[in-house]
Amino acid sequence: MRINNLPEIFIQALPVLKTLTTAGYEAYFVGGSVRDLLLERHIHDVDIATSAYPEEVKELFTHTIDTGIQHGTVTVLYGDSSYEITTFRTESGYQDYRRPDKVEFVQNLAEDLKRRDFTINALAMDQDGEIRDLFDGLTDLNQKLIKAVGDPEQRFHEDALRMMRAVRFMSQLKFTIEAKTEAAIKDHHELLSKISVERIRDEFIKMCLGQNARQAFQVFLNTELSEEVPDFRGKKEQLSVFPSLTFAPSTEASAWAVIIILLKLPNEEIARFMRDWKNSNAMAKRVEEIIYFFDLLSDHTPTSFELYQAGLEVVVSACDVSRILGQPVNSEALVDQYTALPIKKDSELAINGGDLIKWGLKPGPALGENLATIKEKVVSGELANDVESIKEFFLS
Ligand SMILES: Nc1ccn([C@@H]2O[C@H](COP(=O)(O)OP(=O)(O)OP(=O)(O)O)[C@@H](O)[C@H]2O)c(=O)n1
Numbered sequence: 001m002r003i004n005n006l007p008e009i010f011i012q013a014l015p016v017l018k019t020l021t022t023a024g025y026e027a028y029f030v031g032g033s034v035r036d037l038l039l040e041r042h043i044h045d046v047d048i049a050t051s052a053y054p055e056e057v058k059e060l061f062t063h064t065i066d067t068g069i070q071h072g073t074v075t076v077l078y079g080d081s082s083y084e085i086t087t088f089r090t091e092s093g094y095q096d097y098r099r100p101d102k103v104e105f106v107q108n109l110a111e112d113l114k115r116r117d118f119t120i121n122a123l124a125m126d127q128d129g130e131i132r133d134l135f136d137g138l139t140d141l142n143q144k145l146i147k148a149v150g151d152p153e154q155r156f157h158e159d160a161l162r163m164m165r166a167v168r169f170m171s172q173l174k175f176t177i178e179a180k181t182e183a184a185i186k187d188h189h190e191l192l193s194k195i196s197v198e199r200i201r202d203e204f205i206k207m208c209l210g211q212n213a214r215q216a217f218q219v220f221l222n223t224e225l226s227e228e229v230p231d232f233r234g235k236k237e238q239l240s241v242f243p244s245l246t247f248a249p250s251t252e253a254s255a256w257a258v259i260i261i262l263l264k265l266p267n268e269e270i271a272r273f274m275r276d277w278k279n280s281n282a283m284a285k286r287v288e289e290i291i292y293f294f295d296l297l298s299d300h301t302p303t304s305f306e307l308y309q310a311g312l313e314v315v316v317s318a319c320d321v322s323r324i325l326g327q328p329v330n331s332e333a334l335v336d337q338y339t340a341l342p343i344k345k346d347s348e349l350a351i352n353g354g355d356l357i358k359w360g361l362k363p364g365p366a367l368g369e370n371l372a373t374i375k376e377k378v379v380s381g382e383l384a385n386d387v388e389s390i391k392e393f394f395l396s
């Protein structure tokens with residue numbers, strides 16, 4: 001099979017490929033970019049595999065970065081882009097079910113492709129747009145199947161993260177996982193415990209945000225992968241609500257919020273949960289704010305000041321979470337109410353602490369209390385946001 005009209009991202013990379021082939025090496029586009037080209041999906045980067053050794057690659061290009069020399073990867077800067085160029089290799093000598101510390105270089109493309117995770121990721125394309133399909137990846141693409149290359153057990157022993165990648169691709173691509181591949185995940189789910197939480201988290205979140213998130217989540221539960229990730233062990237019953245939600249979450253923060261609410265975690269455990277998953281403090285804080293506002297929405301219609309304190313993003317996310325969990329709120333009305341607030345942030349208040357001191361207040365706790373009262377009155381529309389009105393109110 002030959003692709004005639006290559007998208008711009010490949011055209012731009014062609015000189016890199018041709019530099020390698022002109023020097024007598026083999027070079028191909030490989031991995032996700034070829035898969036996404038054939039699926040007509042957005043292509044975010046283009047990776048290259050070559051028979052040249054890293055040192056040989058470095059000699060051919062002016063600007064290179066030693067990204068992972070021990071894994072055979074050199075980054076080449078060319079035009080406005082950068083390309084990861086990896087020497088044909090196998091991943092031998094796995095002791096710990098993670099990617100190996102050292103790799104073995106091999107001389108041909110076939111050896112390289114056969115150690116890749118799934119047939120749809122084991123396609124290569126040469127500089128003429130000719131597709132090299134050694135493992136029937138094209139058939140599986142057409143049948144929308146995620147199927148391990150060769151023996152699934154071997155592939156998952158080489159890198160146990162691949163089991164999470166299977167459910168992630170299932171979600172993102174709206175594919176199903178081929179029966180033997182899924183059975184191997186179920187049989188070896190416990191290998192996932194060897195993988196770092198950060199790597200699992202990245203795949204998990206991609207799974208939750210893909211177009212087929214709910215179906216993939218069901219497989220994540222069925223295969224027991226869910227037993228090997230932080231805080232999910234023994235929680236299948238609570239988590240099994242996710243696949244039956246009417247909508248799936250659309251942002252990372254709302255995904256975490258939905259999951260935490262399904263798990264019925266008490267508020268004081270949210271921070272720990274987020275830490276267990278190695279999330280950033282900023283993400284943890286955001287999720288706490290969303291859950292706080294979600295609880296508030298379930299209790300009463302927020303006041304203007306509550307909207308102000310939450311901020312637009314949290315309001316929108318909390319509405320999203322409510323909708324996902326089948327407790328619809330009138331989010332348009334809330335957004336309108338927010339948009340109409342006289343001020344959106346503290347710095348927009350017409351006065352500050354300095355003005356209050358000028359008007360005779362002593363520095364101390366009363367200062368903050370007075371400022372807070374004024375802010376609340378301005379936000380709720382009881383007091384106009386101009387110096388004169390505020391001064392009059394303050395001195396009265
Ligand atoms: N655990 C892994 C990770 C990657 N790969 C191979 O390396 C390629 C590139 O990996 P990566 O960029 O992580 O994934 P992509 O398939 O390109 O998906 P994405 O679109 O998310 O980048 C994959 O296509 C696959 O051939 C693999 O075999 N096993």
Ligand SMILES: [Mg+2]
Pocket residue numbers: 031032033045
């Ligand atoms: Mg990729």
